[in-house]
Every structure is written in C-alpha cells, then in structure tokens.
Amino acid sequence: MQVLRSKRAGFCMGVALALSKLDDLVSKGGHVATFGPIIHNPFVLTEYAMKGVRCFKTVQDVKDSLEPFYAFSETLGTHGSPVAEEKKPFMNVLVRAHGIPRETESFLRGLSHVLLNDATCPRVKDAQNAINDATKAMPLESGGMGKAKTLLLYGDVNHPEVDGLVSYACGRYIVSSDIEKIVSYAQKHDSEHMVLAAQTTQDRPRFDILKERLLASACNVQVLETICDATRLRQEEALELASKAQAMVVIGGKESGNTKRLAEIVFSQNIPTVLVENAEELHREFFKGIKVVGVTAGASTPKCLVDEAEKILSSW
Ligand code: SF4
Numbered sequence: 001m002q003v004l005r006s007k008r009a010g011f012c013m014g015v016a017l018a019l020s021k022l023d024d025l026v027s028k029g030g031h032v033a034t035f036g037p038i039i040h041n042p043f044v045l046t047e048y049a050m051k052g053v054r055c056f057k058t059v060q061d062v063k064d065s066l067e068p069f070y071a072f073s074e075t076l077g078t079h080g081s082p083v084a085e086e087k088k089p090f091m092n093v094l095v096r097a098h099g100i101p102r103e104t105e106s107f108l109r110g111l112s113h114v115l116l117n118d119a120t121c122p123r124v125k126d127a128q129n130a131i132n133d134a135t136k137a138m139p140l141e142s143g144g145m146g147k148a149k150t151l152l153l154y155g156d157v158n159h160p161e162v163d164g165l166v167s168y169a170c171g172r173y174i175v176s177s178d179i180e181k182i183v184s185y186a187q188k189h190d191s192e193h194m195v196l197a198a199q200t201t202q203d204r205p206r207f208d209i210l211k212e213r214l215l216a217s218a219c220n221v222q223v224l225e226t227i228c229d230a231t232r233l234r235q236e237e238a239l240e241l242a243s244k245a246q247a248m249v250v251i252g253g254k255e256s257g258n259t260k261r262l263a264e265i266v267f268s269q270n271i272p273t274v275l276v277e278n279a280e281e282l283h284r285e286f287f288k289g290i291k292v293v294g295v296t297a298g299a300s301t302p303k304c305l306v307d308e309a310e311k312i313l314s315s316w
Pocket residue numbers: 012013014015097098121122123124200201228229230231299
C-alpha cells in the first residue's frame with residue numbers, strides 16, 4: 001500500500017514542552033509526579049511510570065503521598081529552622097499541558113513538601129488569561145453592568161482542560177459541545193453580557209458556525225479566539241489526506257480528545273477510518289482492496305508509534 005503520512009502527525013508544541021520539562025525533572029532524580037496524566041497516551045504514560053513518575057488524580061492523593069515526608073521532617077526536629085528546611089524532602093509535581101483549575105493550583109502551591117512546576121501549554125495559559133480578563137465586571141461608569149460577564153464555553157464537559165478554563169471565569173459559565181444548547185442559552189439570557197470561548201482543541205469550522213449564529217442574534221457577546229492553530233492545521237491536513245486516500249488511519253490514545261475529534265472529522269468524509277493506539281491494532285482485512293492509505297496522529301502520539309504503523313502499512 002502507498003502510505004500518505006501527515007507532516008503534522010505527532011506531538012504539538014505544548015505536549016513537546018511538557019514532556020521536556022518532565023524529562024528534565026526525571027533526570028535530576030528525586031520524587032517526581034504529575035497532576036493528572038501528563039498527556040493522554042497510554043504508551044507514554046507507561047514509560048514514565050516505569051521511570052518512577054507518579055500520577056496523582058486528586059489533591060487528596062497528593063496529600064496522602066506526603067505522609068512519609070511529614071514523618072521524615074519530624075525526625076529532623078527543629079521544624080522551620082534553616083537547617084531543617086534545607087534537608088526537607090520534597091516532591092516535584094508537574095502541572096500537565098492541559099492546565100489545572102486555578103484553585104487546585106493555589107492549593108498545591110501551598111502544600112509543604114511540594115514544589116509545583118507548571119507545564120501548562122502557553123496557548124492554554126493564554127486562553128485562561130483571556131477568559132479571566134474578558135469576564136471581569138465592567139464598571140458602571142464605563143457602560144458596564146457592574147457584573148462579571150457570563151462565559152459560554154464551547155468544549156467537552158468534564159475535560160481536564162475545560163475544568164481549568166472555567167475556573168478562570170469571573171462570573172457564571174456554561175459549557176457545552178452542543179451548538180444549539182449554547183445558542184438557546186444566549187437567546188434566553190440576551191440581557192446579560194457574555195463571552196464566547198472554546199476549548200483549544202475544538203473543531204474550528206463548528207466554532208465559526210456557533211460564533212456566526214450568536215453574532216447574528218441580538219445577543220451581547222464578545223468572542224475570544226482560543227482554538228489552537230496546531231489543532232486546526234492538523235485537522236485541515238487530515239482532510240486533505242482523506243481526499244487523496246482510500247482509507248485513513250488515525251493513531252493516538254483512545255482517551256485523547258483531540259485524537260478522537262481528528263478521527264470523527266476524517267470519518268465524516270465517508271472514508272473507511274480506523275482509530276488505533278498502536279500498529280498492533282491494525283488488521284490487514286480492513287485494508288482489503290485499498291491501494292492508498294492516509295496516516296495521521298493526535299497531538300499526544302509519539303513519533304515512534306507513527307513510524308511503526310507506516311512501516312507495517314507500506315509492507316501490505
Ligand atoms: S494542541 Fe495546541 S493548545 Fe493543546 S497542548 Fe498542543 S499546542 Fe497547546
């Protein structure tokens with residue numbers, strides 16, 4: 001089979017940065033953990049687990065893991081003295097590329113024995129800050145209502161990045177990946193000042209439809225452009241490949257939102273599409289009669305997994 005491989009398949013800038021920060025911490029030794037999975041790829045997560053990197057899901061998990069640190073500090077005695085502080089054991093906790101809620105971050109920063117390292121992707125950070133600035137209350141004298149604006153967030157409910165983004169909203173917020181729901185909320189609350197933003201990995205054409213619907217209505221909505229270009233360009237390139245190939249392979253973690261969306265977008269072109277985590281999940285029967293196959297991968301997929309899939313597909 002001829003394989004058309006996406007040039008943008010694999011780690012995006014935010015994931016590459018987060019992993020290089022984690023590698024740096026691991027190379028220095030000591031206790032290292034991430035808050036939430038560093039990325040949504042089981043292959044990468046297993047590799048780090050084998051290097052001793054722990055993954056905490058909740059703040060309670062972090063607190064529980066610190067018990068031995070507290071006990072050890074007590075054995076040093078003289079709590080708070082410069083000598084004891086110097087010998088104090090600590091755990092490096094890395095914030096993942098998706099970011100975390102603002103309250104969680106301040107809580108973790110306040111924990112003794114924790115050194116918080118931030119690997120939030122710069123684009124996610126920009127989206128958090130933009131939401132914070134845009135939803136602040138406008139003073140009455142400058143034409144505002146003296147009330148914080150409502151955030152309309154186009155994104156997946158319960159996605160870790162979304163949990164982080166909404167924590168930066170200064171007022172009320174709603175989250176949905178359903179255009180109709182957001183439009184209907186905005187129309188029912190047309191006297192409110194609102195801010196529309198999106199999870200960075202959402203599909204841009206759909207967000208544009210939502211934006212146009214809201215701007216065409218009489219709603220008072222300010223739009224923030226928070227969708228990441230890396231996602232848009234990867235999606236556009238996948239569509240281009242799909243127009244040239246007879247089947248498509250999307251490689252990435254099945255828990256990865258951007259990988260699943262990539263597969264959905266390709267599949268919507270009525271082309272046989274398969275989503276796999278690695279080359280072992282490829283089945284030859286699926287490609288019967290196919291001469292040209294396109295290969296793309298999510299933002300959290302390591303290059304070696306794409307290389308492997310390409311090798312197998314070209315040998316068929
Ligand atoms: S997809 Fe974009 S926003 Fe998300 S981690 Fe990658 S570079 Fe950052």
